[in-house]
Amino acid sequence: MMLTPRRIRDVEVLDDPTTDPLVRERSLRDVCRSNVLFGGTHAVLTELDRVMTWLGMRGTLLDVGTGLADIPERARRLAESFEVELTTYGVDAAESLAKHAGAVLDGAACADARHLPFADSSVDVVTCSQMLHHFEDEQIPGVLRELDRVARKVVIVSDLRRSWIAMWGFWLASWPLRFHPVTRHDGVVSVRRGFTAAELSAHVLGSTGRPPLVQRRLGFRLTATWVPSL
Helix, strand or coil: CCCCCCCCCCCCHHHCCCCCHHHHHHHHHHHHHHHHHHCHHHHHHHHHHHHHHHHCCEEEEEEECCCCCHHHHHHHHHHHHCCCEEEEEEEECCHHHHHHHHHHCCEEEECCCCCCCCCCCCEEEEEEECCHHHCCCCCHHHHHHHHHHHEEEEEEEEEEECCHHHHHHHHHHHCCCCCCHHHHHHHHHHHHCCECHHHHHHHHHHHHCCCCEEEEECCCEEEEEECCCC
16 A cells, blocks of 8 residues: 555664663663553553453553563553553563563563563463564564463454554654654664554464454544454
């Protein structure tokens, strides 16, 4: 389609493990703002709102690729509105971010998303927001299978919907919002590494055998939600 660019495999600065932790945190604070302003947070919380009653009075949530743990923090507040006691955990490949998440959540681990340090079906809800696009196509099945393996009740993957409008819109908005140059660069690359709804659905089905509910969300976001294969 004219409005959907070809998916590229460019390099994001924050994917480099040698990136200065201070630059990483500064850029991720921009990402948190971007999530709130442009729909990333809303996309995940909308899906969580839909499945929160599945948990009963208490439940557990693991956020994979948690960054500054903004998603699980907001998920915990959402759970409180349902009178659900939600225990939250985070995983991130960056040690500095895992340490930060451990200070604000109930627990965190520094680990690769393809090798999660959790037992089978050990967490009620597994979320993964805007992390899947960081992986090569051949690596994506390994990530999705791990999310599926760990989850007991539901998996929610949220990511970017690839679009020229989204790419240039983010680039233009990054200037008045005074985003860090790393955020600006990585944001544009992230959109070009994003998915179409059909691509995301095919990845989930092909990797797990589970048909996901894929929905387009505001701000050129996608969510894929499925019940794990137990």
